[in-house]
Amino acid sequence: MLQLISLIFLALLTSWTRLLVALSISTAISIIVGIIAARNAAAEKIIIPIVDLLQSIPVLGFFPIAILVLIHLIPGYGVETASIFLIMTSQIWNIIFAVYEAVKGVPWNLEEAARLFRMNTLSKIFKLYIPASIPRIAGNLIPSFSNGLFFLTSCELISLGRREYRLFGISTVIMDFVSRGMSDLALFSLALVVLAVILTYIGILKPLLDYSEKFRYEEVGFVPRKRTGITRISEVLEKTIGKGFSIPVPKGIKEAPRSFEYRFPRIGRKHLRDILRYFSLTLVTILCIYIVISLVPVILHIIETIRKPGIAGLISYSLAKSFLRVILAILIGLSWTLPVGIFSAFHEKIGNIAILVLNVIASIPAPLFIPFLVSYLEKISVEVLAIIIMVINTQWYILFNIHSSVSQVPRELREVVALYRIRGVNKWRIFYIPASMKGLITGLVTAIGGTWNALIIAEAINIEGKLVSVDLGIGKLMVVASIKGDLGLLYLSTLTMALFVVAINRLIWQRVYDYVSERYGYGV
Amino acid sequence: MDIPILSVKEVGFSYSRGKGEKFKVLENVSFDVRDREFVSIVGPSGCGKSTLLRIIAGILKPEKGYILLEGKPVLEPTPRITMVFQQFALFPWMTAVENVEVALLDLVKDKEARREIASRMLSMVGLEGFEDAYPRELSGSMKRRVSLARALASNPDVLLMDEPFSALDELTAESLRNEILRMLSDPTVPLRVVVLVTHNIDEAVKLSNRVIILSRRPARVLTEISIDLPHPRNPRSLEFEEYVDKIFKYLS
Ligand SMILES: Nc1ncnc2c1ncn2[C@@H]1O[C@H](COP(=O)(O)OP(=O)(O)OP(=O)(O)O)[C@@H](O)[C@H]1O
Ligand SMILES: [Mg+2]
Numbered sequence: 001m002l003q004l005i006s007l008i009f010l011a012l013l014t015s016w017t018r019l020l021v022a023l024s025i026s027t028a029i030s031i032i033v034g035i036i037a038a039r040n041a042a043a044e045k046i047i048i049p050i051v052d053l054l055q056s057i058p059v060l061g062f063f064p065i066a067i068l069v070l071i072h073l074i075p076g077y078g079v080e081t082a083s084i085f086l087i088m089t090s091q092i093w094n095i096i097f098a099v100y101e102a103v104k105g106v107p108w109n110l111e112e113a114a115r116l117f118r119m120n121t122l123s124k125i126f127k128l129y130i131p132a133s134i135p136r137i138a139g140n141l142i143p144s145f146s147n148g149l150f151f152l153t154s155c156e157l158i159s160l161g162r163r164e165y166r167l168f169g170i171s172t173v174i175m176d177f178v179s180r181g182m183s184d185l186a187l188f189s190l191a192l193v194v195l196a197v198i199l200t201y202i203g204i205l206k207p208l209l210d211y212s213e214k215f216r217y218e219e220v221g222f223v224p225r226k227r228t229g230i231t232r233i234s235e236v237l238e239k240t241i242g243k244g245f246s247i248p249v250p251k252g253i254k255e256a257p258r259s260f261e262y263r264f265p266r267i268g269r270k271h272l273r274d275i276l277r278y279f280s281l282t283l284v285t286i287l288c289i290y291i292v293i294s295l296v297p298v299i300l301h302i303i304e305t306i307r308k309p310g311i312a313g314l315i316s317y318s319l320a321k322s323f324l325r326v327i328l329a330i331l332i333g334l335s336w337t338l339p340v341g342i343f344s345a346f347h348e349k350i351g352n353i354a355i356l357v358l359n360v361i362a363s364i365p366a367p368l369f370i371p372f373l374v375s376y377l378e379k380i381s382v383e384v385l386a387i388i389i390m391v392i393n394t395q396w397y398i399l400f401n402i403h404s405s406v407s408q409v410p411r412e413l414r415e416v417v418a419l420y421r422i423r424g425v426n427k428w429r430i431f432y433i434p435a436s437m438k439g440l441i442t443g444l445v446t447a448i449g450g451t452w453n454a455l456i457i458a459e460a461i462n463i464e465g466k467l468v469s470v471d472l473g474i475g476k477l478m479v480v481a482s483i484k485g486d487l488g489l490l491y492l493s494t495l496t497m498a499l500f501v502v503a504i505n506r507l508i509w510q511r512v513y514d515y516v517s518e519r520y521g522y523g524v
Numbered sequence: 525m526d527i528p529i530l531s532v533k534e535v536g537f538s539y540s541r542g543k544g545e546k547f548k549v550l551e552n553v554s555f556d557v558r559d560r561e562f563v564s565i566v567g568p569s570g571c572g573k574s575t576l577l578r579i580i581a582g583i584l585k586p587e588k589g590y591i592l593l594e595g596k597p598v599l600e601p602t603p604r605i606t607m608v609f610q611q612f613a614l615f616p617w618m619t620a621v622e623n624v625e626v627a628l629l630d631l632v633k634d635k636e637a638r639r640e641i642a643s644r645m646l647s648m649v650g651l652e653g654f655e656d657a658y659p660r661e662l663s664g665s666m667k668r669r670v671s672l673a674r675a676l677a678s679n680p681d682v683l684l685m686d687e688p689f690s691a692l693d694e695l696t697a698e699s700l701r702n703e704i705l706r707m708l709s710d711p712t713v714p715l716r717v718v719v720l721v722t723h724n725i726d727e728a729v730k731l732s733n734r735v736i737i738l739s740r741r742p743a744r745v746l747t748e749i750s751i752d753l754p755h756p757r758n759p760r761s762l763e764f765e766e767y768v769d770k771i772f773k774y775l776s
Contacts, residue, residue, distance in 0.1 A: 430618065
């Protein structure tokens, strides 16, 4: 018994280590990539579209491929690396965007001040760009953490397929308990996961978020008073970034005239920069060539597979069925989260408690429910099982996005509604619904992306070597292909799904989102 | 002496700052405003002026004391009191004219009549032709004028204004100030009391019958100064400057 309990703790520790390692690497990479994208116009044109594309691809489907590739590259640690890599792909994009947008948004007067104090690039990065990105990074750590948790547990479950791919972790341990009928131990492990999530939140993420508040320099509805010249710069510096960040402002500076111009003190450095530029260019070229070469067998496999009779039909039919499941799952999720999200945001007292409770429930990653659900629903309907898994995974995105977008409504707007005694239908028409629009759309877009990801764990589930699966679905196809080692089918189905999702994103969601954020945003 | 239209009686207020901590903002603030009177409130930044206006408007409940409107307590927002917010407080998803109509939704049930009044208000503040513009398409000064139009649209008895002229160019500001003074003295307009919060002491002396000076937070009334000068007032006259100096002395 004691052994089993220490096994649970060990599993939890292993899983959490994967997660936190992935999160740290993601953050570090994001800072580098984000700053480069924001401060180098050429890099921006390449990086931003790529990141934008990558973040809309349902990456979980690539896990089997990643395992296959990495097992050969890094013998012994292939599965482990693949899982960390996959977890990173679930959490890095939003942090990159956060850094990018924060650095882009560094007010001109701060840039000017930095020039005035002759800061070099390195100290600008550490004293200006990183502090300026900290609030946004911290804000994104929480969603990144829960995305990562979802991917972590999914990766662990997917890895159940083949002996040699097994990942030891909390999800596999829970799955083992359930399939051996030790449901009390499984529930105990689940409770520990909740506890660990809460502790991570209270012990790590929340303190980081609170700490990052010090770096915030913007408020909605803030109307700057008219001031001019140098006093304004130092004032903005003091007020805005505050204690956490301080460029020492020499006393005399406040009275200095504005024509105190900055001259580039860099002659020797130009050379160094050129070398760096050529070096990185060479590196990128080598990387590109490598990628192209390694893509050749993939393409050959794909071509070979497409030629097989019935494959195209099988894939499109599977895709269509999966698409219907995604839509159904979203609609089911929407039906309760929309009213609850709006209500909880506008009735602060009850709402905050409700959101707290829901947050705790939402902290359990959907894949961990799978073992329990399977044992109840397997005999009733695998179809229902799949959709429930997808709903569990998806609903929270909508709920919390609506809640947070509505909570961002400036105080004055609520007061205007109170002042003019707007009630009933009018209140919903002019206030509640428009105020939640942006969150609704963001939530929907994220939820749909998340649901596509969930397909691969919802449509086919490995239990003790037995595959519980729906009749047809693109997720199932991927799982089956990877179990059978049919590389061509695996590549083709993964790619088809990715292309389909990206196309829908581009053609529909992007436009709706742009329209809504222009019309319903509070940006000045 | 006639009874005051608006009375602020011993009002105290604190914000709660998490963990049951209280952040005292107002302490025992009292003053009266009589019929056709223009009163300015000045005080250090962050002392609680905006909070005081919100309490008078019935948006915030005072912790101590109460507000009387012609002798009756104000417990919630009423159509008779309206407010121009320090921030523009316009709905980004509504056009200028729709934003003004917000003030009328509860008062005027007929859609066309609402639109008609709102358009008239917009032309009064010089925004003819901008009815269908969204706030993001308007300049700071235009947004300010929309929020002024919204406040005036409901034909209030009491107009509360929180630094309404601060984001405006001097010319527009001057003409709007004069328009409000005119409305206050025009017996056909229901407007009976104006309370202005401002950082601009010249503006306070130029417009007010009385200037109320608040202390640092928690704000108390330091003193009230009556401005006994005939309109139009000349900011370069000696008496005018004496008033300005006197107020400055209290503030520093
Ligand atoms: N919702 C709130 N919660 C907590 N504290 C608040 C809140 N609103 C304002 N305060 C604080 O209460 C004090 C008074 O705020 P208020 O906006 O009334 O000041 P003010 O006199 O209008 O300032 P200003 O001249 O800058 O407009 C300030 O110190 C402010 O930080
Ligand atoms: Mg104020």
